[in-house]
Amino acid sequence: MTEPFIGEYERAQAHFEAYERTGTWSELEAAVLGFRMLTMTRMDGPVANGLAVSLWSRYERLGDRADLHEAIGLLRYAVGRYASDPEHLASASNLAATLRMRWRVSGAVADLTESIELSRRVLEATPGGHPMRSARSSNLAEGLQTLYLHHGDTSALDDAVTLFRAVVEADEASGDGSVIAKSNLAEALRLRFESSRDISLLDQAVVLARAAAQASMPLLQDRFRSNLALVLLARYTATRRPEDLREAGRLAEQAVKQTPQGHPNRAERANALAQARRLELIAMGTGIATPSRFARRTRSSAQWRRAGERLAAATATAVQETPQGHPSRATALFWHGLALGFQGDDDAAVALCRQVAQEPAFPPWQRVAAARQWAYIELWRADWAGALVPFVLAVGLLPHTAPRRVTQADRERALGVFAGLASDAAACAIQSGEPESAVALLEQGRGVMLAHALDARTELTDLEEQHPDLARRFAEVRTALDAPHDPSFITRSDVDTALTGEHRHALAEEWQSLVETIRSRPGFARFLRPPGVEEMLAVAAGHGPVVMVNVSELRCDALLLRDRSVTVVPLPGLTLTDCAERAARLRMGPSEHVQEILDWLADVLTGPVLRALGLDQAAPQHELPRLWWIPTGPLAALPLHAAGDASDRVVSSYAPTLRGLISTWTAPPITRGGSDPLAVAVPSAPGVAALPAVELEVADIARKFPHARILNGDKATRESVLDALPRHSWAHFACHATSAADGFAGGLVLWDHATAPLTVADIARLRLTRAEMAYLSACETNAPPPRLADEALHVAGACHMAGFQHVIGTLWPVRDRIARSTADRFYDALLTRSPPARALHTAVRELRDTCPAAVWAAFVHVGG
Secondary structure (H helix, E strand, O other): OHHHHHHHHHHHHHHHHHHHEEEEEEEHHHHHHHHHHHHHHHOOOHHHHHHHHHHHHHHHHHHOOOHEEEEEEEHHHHHHHOOOOHHHHHHOOOHHHHHHHHHHOOOHHHHHHHHHHHHHHHHOOOOOOOOOOOHHHHHHHHHHHHHHHHHOHHHHHHHHHHHHHHHHHHHHHOOOOOOHHHHHHHHHEEEEEEEEOOOOHHHHHHHHHHHOOOOOOHHHHHHHHHHHHHHHHHHHHHHHHHHHHHHHHHHHHHHHHHHHOOOHHHHHHHHHHHHHHHHHHHHHHOOOOOOOOOOOOOOOOOHHHHHHHHHHHHHHHHHHHHOOOOOOOHHHHHHHHHHHHHHHOOOHHHHHHHHHHOOOOOOHHHHHHHHHHHHHHHHHOOOOOHHHHHHHHHHHHHHHHHHOOOOHHHHHHHHHHHOOOHHHHHHHHHHHHOHHHHHHHHHHOOOOHHHHHHOOOOOHHHHHHHHHHHHHHHHHHHHHOOOOEEOOOOOOOOOOOOOHHHHHHHHHHHHHHHHHHOOOOOOOOOOOOOOOOOHHHHHHHHOOOOOEOOOOOOOOOEEEEEEEEEEEOOOHHHOHEEEEHHHHHHHHHHHHHHHHHHHEEEHHHHHHHHHHHOOOOOHHHHHOEEEEEEHHHHHHHHHHOOOHHHHHOOEEEEEOHHHHHHHHHHHOOOOOOOOEEEEEOOOOOOOOOOOHHHHHHHHHHHHHHOOEEEHHHHHHHHHHHHHHHOOEEEEEEEEEEEEEHOOOOEEEEEOOOOOEEHHHHHHOOOOOOOOOEEEEEOOOOOOHHHHHHHHHHOOHHHHHHHHEEEEHHHHHHHHHHHHHHHHHHHHHHHOOOOOOOHHHHHHHHHOOOOOOOOHHHEEEEEEE
């Protein structure tokens, strides 16, 4: 550079630095003008970067997207043309930040993806101790946090928290004490609380956000106030501390007032204020707390009217300040709709919820929430047919809220938010006189995880014959997605990891692309599409009656599937509340409550159903017809098979979904059967109570099956079991188990459970092509977690997902002595060529003659 050029560059840079210190508008304008004049003389990396950063800052003040687009173009120029320039990394880092900012107003996912990749490359090229290391770590962390906001992948958020913590710790160690880093970490901790519910995260976040808000940084003061308000609102929601709500409302209002019109962050701040106003109204007891049931005004006092008006004004401002394409647009519209509905304007509420629900660009979970709310408003207006339209839309979108790209835990959380939606939709369809639609809605909106597993087991023979390259790549991607998940999102080149979030997202995108490509080929339009109701009814007609029991606040019914038709049996004595209460009682102590629950079930459910089926007469054991139960919601935890005299009328089995049941009926027969079963026995393991009868149980199996492979004691490890399962068509587990219903991850307790647990997710991830029967001689292997009862996320359900056609499990804990004797009777019956369901029925009938219901009613058969 020539000396005059250097002088002009330094003056422009000085103007920009003065602006950053003081916020003086004239300094920023002088910087933009100075850098722009330099570009007319000589365009190089530093000049392009300087003008871009100045335009970026002007965009943050005025919100003119032309400034942002020009800044991105200049930074691309600097990065592409001056790759060897020392300032290359600075330009690349700035490009990542501006792309992320453009995503915030446009929602263009390509910008976000490129931003994260750039940030990662820049950080990898920045050595430890470099003065820009902290800033570039924060840049990547902000990108990962934004990715979480878009996709709901907590592995990305966890990496962001780790990076933000490292920045704060490094700054404090150096005496810098970065205010921005503390505010960033506070926001990340607030978001992490949403999925972890760890209140200590919010307490940490409040301390950090308050420190930032109290710092003297004029340009960022409103941002820090808004962040602190959001953290306080989150803590208020969790703890109901009134002082948190009062302070949050005041801070959010200040932040909006001080943020100029057109500012790119005004939308987020307006939405924060709207959230504060909504929580203020909730605190008054209006009932607007949960959007799942539409709330109306229940008071007419002036105070309540003013609060409602304040909420409507805040949500209207949020809508006005949130432009088309903005990631917060759906939230703003949705909550404005609820605010107007609270004021009694149902038509406006429906219009806004419909707008969100029908907009393809909005995230699926927000569209589902809006469609559900639209449906409930129509129900308030007693328009069942009108409610069915948004219910169908919501249930159709539900599987998209739990995509393969996010972690298993994230998928479970997403589905838990909408627990009961499919049952409400089915109840609406039944009320509207459309029972076949009710079956379709239950199939589409329940067992989403099982549907993914069934997709992964799809037979590829025809595809291999006609399009071998597509079949090969599809199989490769499928296998890669089945790999254990690494807790990190970022792939580390120096570590041999499992499937990181980064790879998971890339594979999920390729999976979707492959599926679309395959469907475009002649003859493959139905590839991975679930069977229709007519097709499933035709298959079911060849096996026996299937009873889907739908429980909803709207109404409860049994859907009888037989003879290729669906018959509705109303169950007026059954309620969702009663089911939930009895399921909770069963979890607390089965010995005290089982008999009362069985008597109640016989009266309100199994009695009416069996009478409707004409199965109300006893028959000899060997002549009893088969019957399959598909219970929904909390009913999945209850022993329908043992109610009243049901076990004298039918041989009962269970299935999580009709599609899952049909997959077992239509599976190819297993040629070798159970001649060489796998028996896993853990009579004792570190940290758990001994099971003395397990040794006798495994000895019984060894005697009955001389070629059985036995993994006993310290040989029964996670690795050995996972290695052995694909080699055996039958598997028997005699051990402890943990249930997700009790707050655990759920899984089998093997010898090395403390360091390498075998979880429900590990089992469900398997694809066992030879699997026929799994006998789970363990506690609560068929007990569902309350919030995910429709997803079969227990050990028995995981075995079903892995490919076992028959699974024997238990609904509650059983003593190991009883478990051993039941297994012994079961295998005796099985060896007389009884199918697994009849063999279990025989074993339990024998047990029933000498034991109370709390002992024998726990055992269930799942599958064909």
